Amino acid sequence: MSQRWIAFAVAAPLTFLLFVLAAFAPLPYSVYSPGPTFDVLGKDANESEIIQVVGHKTYRDDGQIRFTTVSSSARGDKETLLSALDAWLDPDEAVIPYDIAHPPSKTADDEEREGAVSMVGSQDAAIATAMRELGYKVKTGIQVAFVDDKGAAFGELRVRDKILKVDGKPLKTGEQLVEAIQKHGPGDPVTLLIERNHKELTVELEPEETVVDGDRAMRIGITPGIGYDFPFDVTIQVDPTIGGPSAGLMFSLAVYDTLTPGSLTDGAIIAGTGTIDDAGSVGPIGGIEQKIAGAGDAGAQLFFVPKDNCSDVKGLDTDMELVKAETMHGALEALKAWTADHDADLPRC
Known part of the structure; x- marks a missing residue:
């Protein structure tokens, strides 16, 4: 057998193996x-x-x-x-690009929360x-858009609960709610007046300390959003x-x-x-x-x-x-x- 055939016999399987590895190796893309x-x-x-x-x-x-x-391709699944x-x-x-479908700055929980x-x-x-x-007047307010199952509000607040007051003061913006929560902590609950199914309820929650972008902050485990007073x-x-x-x-x-x-x-x-x-x-x-x-x-x-x-x-x-x-x-x-x-x-x- 000539040296050329020997080289081919050695190279062909390696080339095929490289092709297979390349064909099935995960790439940074989603579909x-x-x-x-x-x-x-x-x-x-x-x-x-x-x-x-x-x-x-x-x-x-x-x-x-x-x-x-x-x-789209699931998080963690690359084409x-x-x-x-x-x-x-x-x-x-x-x-x-995979990072467009699933930004590296977000977790699976982040994507789930944002989608919800x-x-x-x-x-x-x-x-x-x-x-x-249709001609109806619809007023806006603040409501619960998401409840974290690991937060203080879990089991106490529900999605679409309308938040009417925080610590006895009428609530007008989500920023006002966040600022009020920062004044409380473990052993010092924040008091919320909410409306659920057309009934008013008072809920007390003890904020938990967490770190957000390197800064400490108090959280009750909800995401507020725009709510509506439908007729x-x-x-x-x-x-x-x-x-x-x-x-x-x-x-x-x-x-x-x-x-x-x-x-x-x-x-x-x-x-x-x-x-x-x-x-x-x-x-x-x-x-x-x-x-x-x-x-x-x-x-x-x-x-x-x-x-x-x-x-x-x-x-x-x-x-x-x-x-x-x-x-x-x-x-x-x-x-x-x-x-x-x-x-x-x-x-x-």
């Missing part, structure tokens, strides 16, 4: 892919209406208003060369926006594992549809995405192309795109109407125009 979509006008896994209303007539009609989601190439070749998926807080805020702002669109009760029952604020626009349209006669979609399937704020403005989101793909798979005919995401969908190949959404009111008017005439002049992206 975004289309996630499931959910009809907010429909029912949950327990056959209960997703939108629950007490104190106002409801109208359950045909049609679907779907919010969309994105599936291999082969899986990243497979995703890169799929027009409905996106390969992104965002979902609560999104639902409540959507309900408020829909009610204001009647509306709740949106979504799978608690789903977090984030991007369903706000679709929640608001679905609540409006539930509270008004007739089908807002005229029996059609529509979908979309976009955050909603207290003023009813629609904000941008991530994973827009994957959400549009998921909506297409669900049979949607129209998709609402936040104004600031329109540049992300230029040239996108889809049969759906891509309608630009700046506000809930604008999206509502566009949807009414489309149901009356599918060829109507709409604010398209």
Whole structure:
């Protein structure tokens, strides 16, 4: 056997081994892919209406208003060369840096908390926006958006408890609450007057010392957020594992549809995405192309795109109407125009 064949016989297995190692070695990338979509006008896994209303007539009609989601690689799971190439070749998926999907400055608990807080805020702002669109006056306040299961408030406070007073003083801002808590500590409880299920309760909590960015601070284990004084009760029952604020626009349209006669979609399937704020403005989101793909798979005919995401969908190949959404009111008017005439002049992206 010649030296060339001997060298080949030695090198070939090593080359193959290196190829295998390279192909399956984890790379610092994650993948975004289309996630499931959910009809907010429909029912949950327990056959209960997703939108629950007490104190106002409801109208359950045909049609679907779907919010969309994105599936991403789980924290700790990095893509291999082969899986990243497979995703890169799929027009409905996106390969992104791992640190973008899971910032190193955040833990899994941080991501869970932020997702839960965002979902609560999104639902409540959507309900408020829909009610204001119907002419109701909705006042704002401070409520509990998240309860840490390791904090002093666990078992004492609940998500959406309205905090009316702290140490006997009317509460106006979240900053005021934080400042009041700093004046207390172990053996010196802070006193909160809360409202839960339309009943006032007094709760005393002993703050616990923790270190935040190198500084000592007192905490009771909650995240405060904007709360609302609704004229009647509306709740949106979504799978608690789903977090984030991007369903706000679709929640608001679905609540409006539930509270008004007739089908807002005229029996059609529509979908979309976009955050909603207290003023009813629609904000941008991530994973827009994957959400549009998921909506297409669900049979949607129209998709609402936040104004600031329109540049992300230029040239996108889809049969759906891509309608630009700046506000809930604008999206509502566009949807009414489309149901009356599918060829109507709409604010398209």
